[in-house]
Amino acid sequence: MSFLEYAPAPESRAILNLRDEYGLFIDGEFRAGSGTSFATISPADESHIATIASASEADVDAAVAAARRAFDRTWSKMSGRDRGKYLFRIARLVQERARELAVAESLDNGKPIKESRDVDVPLVAAWFFYYAGWADKLDHAGLGADPRPLGVAGQVIPWNFPLLMLAWKIAPALAAGNTVVLKPAETTPLTALIFAEILQQADLPAGVVNIITGAGATGAALVRHPDVDKVAFTGSTAVGREIAKAVAGTGKKLTLELGGKAANIIFEDAPIEQAVDGIVTGIFFNQGQVCCAGSRLLVQEAIHDEVVDRLKSRLSTLRLGDPLDKNTDIGAINSREQLERVRELSRIGDEEGAERWTAECAIPDKGFWFAPTIFTNVQSSHRIARDEIFGPVLSVLTFRTPAEAIEKANNTPYGLSAGIWTEKGSRILAVADRLRAGVVWANTFNRFDPSSPFGGYKESGFGREGGRHGLLAYLQGPGGTIEQAKRVDARSVKKEVSS
């Protein structure tokens, strides 16, 4: 055994109390769905986890009707102080059941337990605590003279951060006084259903939050439902476009959080060891299945070889395997379909003439796996420099001057996030000002906080989640329509500098 090998340290599944079958959570209780049920499986070994109900149009209708009743009869009439108490209660219950939620998330999604335990679930609790604090302060936050909720919010989320995306959607909606129908992604419904149990434990009034499972058709029925006042979507740009078309002209408010192809820019004066760590966090966190992943590394020419060499030796120490093992750094890709997409784009990278390097690691026999991969000699015109791969694949490009770095960084249809690594504070400010990205991290990457607004430009969508800005999307007035959201975007570019 070499000194880098670790004995297995699996987190126990005994804490889970899963049902064999899960129904839809409508009007405060679980009920059967009238669509065809489907299985959710573990991407690490393809084993069956549970059978999940699928919501038909009639079920979507029932969920929206329950949310409307709850809005009219209870939630919109309740004081902000009382709404806040429910949100605090939910946050505390998430903390109490944190280990169980982390194990369920890693089982269903494939992400390493150390990430779901130390990042996802603590942030979920933080989001509910944060917005709980806002619920009774809406009148004093510059949100207009008489801030009012919109009504029923239809929310559709992806599979990469299942419970965290749920929290980003539900916490501000409830704080602002809306009721919710949420659809989790079809490959990762488990933690949303455990969350429904938490809502029962919290005695949240029936119908305030409804969780309906199913595939794209269920999501489409929800966003098109005529009694939905607000649509919030996180997912791919292609589906976001379809939703924008479906919602156009209906008067529904819309926010879209879509894809990204972030530039992580390393200047030659950067602290190299920290930058290498930041590159690893930027693209290999959650197997690179992160909308704001630093998937394009822009490195100043003079330090290219040094950075790439250090990166390779660092990646050679990462451990790929069982997501429930506490020593695992790289877990499974969420689905066979996603794995095929990562493989296909990487194959295109080979064809286009980029140079592939793959970390040596044993790939388990079953499940969906892709070893950490770096492409060097990448040109801006290559598909692997333009398309979102959404996997553990880094495309390395070089630049000579700050102006060239900025031009290359902005040369993308997306505009979600970016990173800058340099020891010069003045350079951070100058470059950040010219990057067309919703979030700019400096000397750090992939840091999230409920008080920081997050969201994109261009094909990355519009509207902001998090912070006071996140409330605007759930209140009448600014922050709802496409034009209003764009104006809000222009004011809310977030720049973060690590201390």
Ligand code: NAD
């Ligand atoms: P996806 O668009 O395929 O699916 C997202 C959700 O939309 C799922 O729940 C799906 O069932 C549903 N859906 C599919 N078709 C629909 C339709 N026609 N109408 C309504 N709903 C529909 O995306 P995905 O593959 O699950 O997620 C990956 C994508 O999400 C990536 O592009 C990633 O960048 C993006 N993402 C963005 C953010 C962000 O904050 N900007 C965060 C996480 C993920």
